Amino acid sequence: MERHASALALVLASSPDLPVHCVRPQATEKAAGWFLDRFPGEVLYALKANPHPAVLDAVYRAGVKWFDVASMREIELAAGRYPDATLAFMHPVKARSTIRRAYFDYGVRIFAVDSCAELDKIIAETGGASDLTIIVRLAVSSDYAKHKLAGKFGAAGPEATTVLRKARVVADELGISFHVGSQCMRPEAWRIAMENVSETIRRAGVTVNIVDVGGGFPACYAGLTPPPLETYVDEIKAAFEDMPVLLNADLWCEPGRALCAEAGSHIVRVELRKGHALYLNDGAYGALFDAAHDGLVFPAQLLRAEGRPARPLKAFRLFGPTCDAIDAMDGPFFLPADVCEGDYIELGLTGAYGAVLATKFNGFGDYLEAELADEPMMSMYGEQAPASADIIAFDPRHAEHAAK
Ligand SMILES: Cc1ncc(COP(=O)(O)O)c(C=O)c1O
Structure with a gap:
């Protein structure tokens, strides 16, 4: 991969x-180091968020040796690259053949379930193994998350107590997990989830060895500034200590976005301008899915030789290159008023659920890749915004002001 300043x-x-997909492995290394230093438990990287080898290596180099995997390909990737890694198969619905290969060929011992039927599959396909760690995923609310995950996975009601009791009998170690939704903007979401989960464990009357608080830790996008990450860790630590149902349980987390969002940025070119709409060479079917579907506003900067962006800034709507009308990103993205065809724009913080979601729809989806040495445009981990980045350009409140 080419490297540029x-x-x-x-x-x-x-x-x-x-x-161009740009990767800053140093940003992921810093984020992973932060979690290892501050999170009072095991840190698993949810590699679905960004499985780029440079990002994986950065996570591993920082010291994260546990990976949350969800498919055969992810198992092959992590096990092939890091033979000493511990893999946790956290998808609550797995093909029988995948369970067999994970257990017998790759030594996976940690499996998530959210139903008795899935637990039965795991017991059958591992030949009634006695060395399993079963993590029961429980349903919790996604109320405070930008990207909701509620409604698809997670046991609730009588099924939750039944699966916990049944798993306790067959598991060597029993854990519970939940996911408060991705890009969770409020630390108290974890406390609320942990109180509800405690109630379910109490009703089931089981002892639990592991509490896995999932992912959901936020990155910092334009106009979407979460509280400091320390407050998330403090809230989780306090809520964990308050869980009355535990005896020496271990605490785990599975961050995806928080470890890789800052590592990515994306260079696009303006192919046409129509008023306040910019037609780009990438979009919703490419690496900018979250800007279209979750309304994320990636910080944007115009890449012109003169350096600092020209004033005034104006609000722009972005369109991707495909023929579909939903290939649109409302933003608003604030850019210099004179942005025009042929200009290049860097969209920052695209490292999570960006490149990995890109499709080939409409004949697009080809990319270049490059490693960049500079700092991310915005950071949850740095002491201060980097000098090279004009933070005013990324923050809609300042930009609106500047545009007047
Ligand atoms: C089971 C599980 N763990 C962790 C994650 C990572 O979540 P995030 O990227 O919000 O940290 C996900 C994301 O979908 C998930 O499904």
């Missing part, structure tokens, strides 16, 4: 015809 340096050097 910054997105601007890359554009000046090569004027790329394709959109």
